[in-house]
Amino acid sequence: MARIEIEKLHRAFGDFVAVKSSDFVVEDGEFFCLLGPSGCGKTTTLRMIAGLELPTSGRILLGDEDVTFKRAAERDIAFVFQFFALYPHMSVRQNIAFPLKSQSVPRRERALRITEAARALRIEPLLDRSVGGLSSGDRQRVALGRAIVRQPRAFLMDEPLGALDAELRQVMTGELRALHDRLHCATIYVTHDQHEAMSMADRIAVMNHGVVEQIGSPREIYDRPASMFVADFIGLPPMNFLNFADRLEAGATEIRLGQAEISVPTLRESLPESELALGVRPEAVLFDDASALRGAVFGTEYLGTTQIVTITTDFGLLRARVGADRNLHVGERLGLTFRPEKLSLFEKQSGRAIYTALYEGAAHG
């Protein structure tokens, strides 16, 4: 078990910068997600930590040891891939035993560790089956078994659930987190699926174009996004942006959208006249006939417990999540208000969040 520290890690392929001078620390026992769209640099970062790729510059520390230029096999890190490579002609037990055999672990200890790993993954009854006949969920469990049996100092996982269907992915997400809670080993998990990240991670690093845009707990990232990119990447539907132009005064507690005065968290900085966006989470939208901010229902999507209502406004399209019992029809005019404590403001040109009372005490990425 060990913490992992990344210092000024940089990787360029010719002119293309895949990972731009990134810093972060994964504490021992932490479940840390690297989240971002394809091409954002998350997999390259992971491969450098694994030793499958060398950085252009920067350092990687595993515990107190500098492993930056060590070979993968010397790092005592287990890597789990999206496409699990099992030996099809071997039994589950032999597959799990394989890494121990190649490390020449004595037979008795081997048997003990295999039983432990199988118990942690609840696949004991499958140990003597051939892997050929296993379901995709069980195959992924065996692949995980092969990783944990080594008792490595850290786990690296590259979209290990990406190939599974939605229902199974949900089940495996719960299992992976429960497994982590039993093993308490530092884990770096790469995914483009925000739901997986939100559900499992202690902390998430959101990456975009090779840059870490924000690091924080799932809650911090959701409630206090550091940039429009993060706000848009997290949440389904994502955060809404209502566009307006104005100047902002530190200390103010309202902004103007046309005729409507909207309460916002107290502003902590001033800004000259600029293009701005008000960030509104779908569940922070309330209907209020008295409000001067008007919209019209464009469509509804029924989801059982809730529904997503798409609303057109003078400031852009707005998606609201409300209870499914509320009856709405297309074209219906609505007054809109927002939960003030849930609102963010962004400066559009840079995309950065404007500092308000909401962000106080939060780590800016």
Added chain:
Amino acid sequence: MADIALIGVSKRFGDIVAVDDLTLQVDDGAFVVLLGPTGAGKTTTLRLAAGLETPDRGLIRIGDRDVSKLPPAARDVTFVFQQYSLYPHFTVYDNLAFPLRSPARRLPEDEIRKKVTETAALLRIESKLGNRAARLSGGEMQRVAIGRALVRRPSLYLMDEPLSSLDAKLRAELRLELKRIQVELGATFLYVTHDQIEAMTMATKIGVIESGRIVQIGAPREIYEAPKSVYVAARLGQPSINLLPRAAAPELAAPSAAVTIGARTEHLRIVKARGADAHGEVVWIEHLGDQNRLHARILGHDVVTLAEADAALSVGDEIGVRFVNPLFFDVNGDRIVAGTA
């Protein structure tokens, strides 16, 4: 535009019965989604409708024609697959025009141009018409693939998980667009997916399929609120419905035949320990941002429900659970309808 009916259709592959005496009616202008897990027989049903498979028994009718024995090309249907199949070296325009240029049709070129432009506008890919297909993003390619199905205006559209290879955000966008296009064209859609959100948000009717049969068909709300069985109930809802043995809540009044209690989030109230129907402990609170999922253990059973963001609960807390009009299922897994027990 037309309706399609499958009447008592069966199809086996060796020992496996993929479709078993299945009957399904899709009305003109309807958007019917077949929902079920992998292996339930959804795709085979769709391929039978398309003519890519021939039924062992049963009848398939499109409009008032018996098409059971007709080849795909004679059925006036179009099929969109999960993986887009475009001609990579063709431009978007030529990909879209291709089905119209078939020797069987012989449409004049200005007619083709009109239809291609219209379809491109519908799918918001007008600006890409001159691009080669190979240079498009995944989302654009799938839009062109859908466009190629739309351009012919057949009487029936058959779609096999057309959105499942796309990322979450794009999928959400195309869901809305596909629904809008279907409504604008008044087209008849038979659509297969294992994604419950697609089914709930697009379908006029959802047909839940199990072991080659339709076990229930109805509007999304009907399937969600009044499922016929445990199997149907488990297909819809996020978090999924909690299924507890009757014995887990001895205080709860239930029909005498009830063996299983089915409780969705809206059927559960978390209360202080006294005066509850069942008691348990908080295991985990999952903060997903837009919702917080409360994972609890009640008499050894896992229960997942939504918790208010400001609910002052933490791991290890003892809780009581009150049921509000939950569903009840009998020993066969069939729902006990109130009043019949």
